[in-house]
Amino acid sequence: MAAQRLDGAARAAGILGEVRADLASPPLRGMRLRLASVSVGSHPTGSLYVRNQARACADLGIEFLPMELPADSDEDALVRRIQELNADPDLTGILLQRPFPPGFNARRLQAKVHPDKDVEGMNPANLGLIVYGTPRLAPCTALAAVDLARASAVPFKGREAVVIGHSEIVGKPIAFLLLNEFATATIAHIETRDLSLHTRKADFLFVAVGRPGLVRGEMVKPGAVVIDIGISRVQGPGGEVRTVGDVEEESVARVAGFLSPVPGGVGPVTVAMLMRNTAAAARLQTAKVPSR
Numbered sequence: 001m002a003a004q005r006l007d008g009a010a011r012a013a014g015i016l017g018e019v020r021a022d023l024a025s026p027p028l029r030g031m032r033l034r035l036a037s038v039s040v041g042s043h044p045t046g047s048l049y050v051r052n053q054a055r056a057c058a059d060l061g062i063e064f065l066p067m068e069l070p071a072d073s074d075e076d077a078l079v080r081r082i083q084e085l086n087a088d089p090d091l092t093g094i095l096l097q098r099p100f101p102p103g104f105n106a107r108r109l110q111a112k113v114h115p116d117k118d119v120e121g122m123n124p125a126n127l128g129l130i131v132y133g134t135p136r137l138a139p140c141t142a143l144a145a146v147d148l149a150r151a152s153a154v155p156f157k158g159r160e161a162v163v164i165g166h167s168e169i170v171g172k173p174i175a176f177l178l179l180n181e182f183a184t185a186t187i188a189h190i191e192t193r194d195l196s197l198h199t200r201k202a203d204f205l206f207v208a209v210g211r212p213g214l215v216r217g218e219m220v221k222p223g224a225v226v227i228d229i230g231i232s233r234v235q236g237p238g239g240e241v242r243t244v245g246d247v248e249e250e251s252v253a254r255v256a257g258f259l260s261p262v263p264g265g266v267g268p269v270t271v272a273m274l275m276r277n278t279a280a281a282a283r284l285q286t287a288k289v290p291s292r
């Protein structure tokens with residue numbers, strides 16, 4: 001039987017509806033939400049992801065403010081800009097567009113974003129709260145992947161969950177969010193000796209690597225929930241360029257119970273989570289309590 005498709009667009013629409021309601025209720029009702037999108041060099045508005053961010057903001061009445069530093073700016077110039085934005089009381093969220101120029105220290109930059117304006121959930125204070133089991137602003141893709149898995153209605157508690165990929169922005173936060181749900185979480189990575197040994201026992205399999213075809217049907221437990229987070233651009237036989245994930249869709253769909261497609265799975269939910277975080281960040285600022 002073919003796996004049930006986990007429809008990211010439908011899930012995103014549901015989340016955006018909740019955010020819209022949130023923005024129309026106290027304490028956010030009447031508040032002006034302004035999200036700065038900072039890049040070094042030409043702002044990647046051409047990228048689909050950034051266009052989708054801008055569109056989602058426009059739909060919700062959130063101001064999306066592209067800010068472009070000159071292409072030859074150094075890391076300190078970006079730090080100074082972040083500090084100005086932190087201090088700007090009219091600005092409720094800060095988004096640092098990736099990838100950073102070569103040589104920039106992503107950790108240092110993420111740590112400079114004020115935790116209450118950190119809509120990407122990448123400041124160490126916000127990442128640390130996931131480890132504490134009390135997430136506040138968490139990384140959008142990790143939230144999206146777990147949310148889409150939850151849409152399968154298979155309970156996390158007590159189940160085996162395997163995450164392939166151990167980055168700070170995706171793999172590690174997914175594993176901690178799953179631990180908070182009492183799943184038994186395993187993280188696999190480039191040095192994992194026998195990937196299939198782990199993936200075959202997974203009731204939930206999250207794949208965040210960026211290698212098309214990494215996970216094939218024979219590596220998947222029958223009935224598993226498979227969440228494909230990878231994004232790669234590949235050229236088809238006719239020269240056409242397509243976006244694909246890390247999962248070999250045809251063989252995995254024959255074995256899995258649920259599968260999130262690429263495109264149309266985690267991607268749209270990630271943008272919706274960014275909007276949810278943007279509203280949550282604004283709420284933190286209305287609370288006027290010192291950040292933890």
Ligand code: NAD
Pocket residue numbers: 141164165166167168169170171188189190191192195208209210211214229230231232266267270
């Ligand atoms: P990354 O390069 O930081 O991390 C890749 C991870 O894959 C590492 O942990 C590495 O150890 C592991 N890995 C590499 N080769 C492997 C192999 N052969 N077997 C097992 N593990 C292997 O990447 P990232 O930033 O975590 O992104 C991962 C993927 O997710 C990329 O394709 C990226 O484009 C995609 N992504 C999607 C979204 C979204 O919104 N859908 C957001 C962010 C990233």
